[in-house]
Amino acid sequence: MVSTSDNSALAPAEARGRFRGGERTATTSGWCGGFAQANLLAVPRDMAFDALLFARRNPRPCPLLDVTDPGDPVPREVAPGADLRTDLPGYRVYENGVLTEEVGDATPFWRDDLVAFLFGCSFTFESALMQAGVPVRHIEQRRNVPMYVTSRQCRPAGRLEGPLVVSMRPIPSALVETAVGVTARYPTMHGAPVHSGDPDVLGIKDLDVPDFGDAVDIAPGDKPVFWACGVTPQAVVMASRPPYAITHAPGQMFITDRTDESFQVIGLDNSS
Amino acid sequence: MVSTSDNSALAPAEARGRFRGGERTATTSGWCGGFAQANLLAVPRDMAFDALLFARRNPRPCPLLDVTDPGDPVPREVAPGADLRTDLPGYRVYENGVLTEEVGDATPFWRDDLVAFLFGCSFTFESALMQAGVPVRHIEQRRNVPMYVTSRQCRPAGRLEGPLVVSMRPIPSALVETAVGVTARYPTMHGAPVHSGDPDVLGIKDLDVPDFGDAVDIAPGDKPVFWACGVTPQAVVMASRPPYAITHAPGQMFITDRTDESFQVIGLDNSS
Numbered sequence: 001m002v003s004t005s006d007n008s009a010l011a012p013a014e015a016r017g018r019f020r021g022g023e024r025t026a027t028t029s030g031w032c033g034g035f036a037q038a039n040l041l042a043v044p045r046d047m048a049f050d051a052l053l054f055a056r057r058n059p060r061p062c063p064l065l066d067v068t069d070p071g072d073p074v075p076r077e078v079a080p081g082a083d084l085r086t087d088l089p090g091y092r093v094y095e096n097g098v099l100t101e102e103v104g105d106a107t108p109f110w111r112d113d114l115v116a117f118l119f120g121c122s123f124t125f126e127s128a129l130m131q132a133g134v135p136v137r138h139i140e141q142r143r144n145v146p147m148y149v150t151s152r153q154c155r156p157a158g159r160l161e162g163p164l165v166v167s168m169r170p171i172p173s174a175l176v177e178t179a180v181g182v183t184a185r186y187p188t189m190h191g192a193p194v195h196s197g198d199p200d201v202l203g204i205k206d207l208d209v210p211d212f213g214d215a216v217d218i219a220p221g222d223k224p225v226f227w228a229c230g231v232t233p234q235a236v237v238m239a240s241r242p243p244y245a246i247t248h249a250p251g252q253m254f255i256t257d258r259t260d261e262s263f264q265v266i267g268l269d270n271s272s
Numbered sequence: 273m274v275s276t277s278d279n280s281a282l283a284p285a286e287a288r289g290r291f292r293g294g295e296r297t298a299t300t301s302g303w304c305g306g307f308a309q310a311n312l313l314a315v316p317r318d319m320a321f322d323a324l325l326f327a328r329r330n331p332r333p334c335p336l337l338d339v340t341d342p343g344d345p346v347p348r349e350v351a352p353g354a355d356l357r358t359d360l361p362g363y364r365v366y367e368n369g370v371l372t373e374e375v376g377d378a379t380p381f382w383r384d385d386l387v388a389f390l391f392g393c394s395f396t397f398e399s400a401l402m403q404a405g406v407p408v409r410h411i412e413q414r415r416n417v418p419m420y421v422t423s424r425q426c427r428p429a430g431r432l433e434g435p436l437v438v439s440m441r442p443i444p445s446a447l448v449e450t451a452v453g454v455t456a457r458y459p460t461m462h463g464a465p466v467h468s469g470d471p472d473v474l475g476i477k478d479l480d481v482p483d484f485g486d487a488v489d490i491a492p493g494d495k496p497v498f499w500a501c502g503v504t505p506q507a508v509v510m511a512s513r514p515p516y517a518i519t520h521a522p523g524q525m526f527i528t529d530r531t532d533e534s535f536q537v538i539g540l541d542n543s544s
Contacts, residue, residue: 045321049321049387052324052325053324053339056336056339067325067328069429070430
């Protein structure tokens with residue numbers, strides 16, 4: 001495995017403890033190698049059915065790993081010792097679809113009626129990409145992954161609708177097929193890419209101006225490859241304007257106790 | 273395929289049209305050979321998150337095939353031309369967990385805030401069992417399948433909790449392994465049995481006294497085999513007492529436009 005960060009060897013509980021203690025980081029990409037990372041969306045109980053139905057109808061951007069009971073901040077399936085109010089490096093708070101706060105501790109903003117959803121994150125398959133010899137440029141460049149709002153609409157559910165958001169990784173052309181094969185084995189981490197090549201197909205005007213995260217240098221011979229992204233629920237919150245929502249800050253994920261391998265589905269693809 | 277009923281050759285839309293026109297039948301087992309059947313649970317929007325979460329946490333008894341938007345009686349994923357208010361042979365209406373009506377047309381009892389859930393039904397794999405040479409006794413005896421409330425509790429979700437319900441099919445001992453292999457290929461139709469042999473293990477006192485459906489004659493050399501059953505949500509309604517619910521009458525299922533084969537997962541098991 002490529003060691004990409006001093007934090008790659010941390011256990012998930014150690015990393016979560018640091019964030020709980022106030023440590024911040026621009027991205028958890030590369031942290032806790034071998035452990036699955038997750039996107040957070042917390043909405044009031046009144047919106048929770050719509051959110052769960054939205055996830056069911058849009059499994060590529062919103063592959064569901066865990067759902068809490070209303071008011072319970074503990075993700076009992078993927079990290080029963082964690083607290084979702086404190087254990088991420090950064091949070092965003094939305095009121096009526098407008099970003100009102102970006103904070104390191106969501107405790108003052110949590111509510112007793114919040115239901116939290118955790119969706120798989122593509123950071124999870126980055127270890128497997130590197131092990132297969134596929135370079136991950138944003139880790140090499142110590143940046144957050146670039147993310148873009150696309151022109152593709154998700155399937156609506158109740159009061160929730162909005163565009164698909166994608167993450168982009170530049171991949172050497174000769175290795176795109178390998179990257180497809182590796183990531184297809186992680187359907188709950190967004191799976192295979194939704195597109196590779198021309199960004200215009202997804203309505204993306206300029207790769208140097210991502211909507212979330214950092215622009216990444218594209219090496220000669222690299223092709224841009226796009227995966228469905230768990231920031232999609234944030235674009236949906238902005239588009240649908242539910243009264244209240246708390247999410248992770250893009251790139252600053254929840255790190256679970258589950259290994260990458262526990263989410264790997266064998267037999268889907270043998271191209272790598 | 274064993275033809276077990278004059279109704280086995282009907283198309284799903286024809287069968288649904290008959291029920292819409294007022295025809296009743298004690299069971300849809302054996303109807304519309306080759307097409308998947310489904311259990312119905314409709315609850316007010318306020319309970320829908322709990323129901324969807326319950327299904328996620330209990331996929332063996334509640335394998336989800338479709339969910340409607342609030343007020344929409346059309347199951348758009350599995351039968352976009354159907355109407356869930358009229359197209360089943362029989363319905364049960366529950367108020368505060370108490371059965372108040374059993375009717376052939378749910379239209380007068382439908383509400384604008386109802387969300388309908390369809391769960392896979394084990395009738396769906398009965399064609400495959402017969403094709404594999406496994407006799408299906410309740411079809412031979414032209415009865416409804418026997419169903420039993422067990423002593424096993426489901427995983428609760430929000431305000432919903434209750435016991436697992438199972439269906440039972442007597443299977444010749446030498447064919448139990450075949451039956452396990454065939455049904456394991458249908459995970460969204462309850463999949464492999466939860467138990468075979470001693471009913472006491474499930475807290476079932478007397479196979480001759482099912483809680484739902486008909487008692488079935490067990491031939492010499494037959495072993496009772498138990499599958500998780502989509503009547504479980506009705507036992508949950510009775511235990512949890514939500515203000516309002518509409519379900520199918522046990523054994524009187526919704527017949528979808530989707531083929532059995534479309535739900536078959538190849539590669540799970542090669543024992544048959």
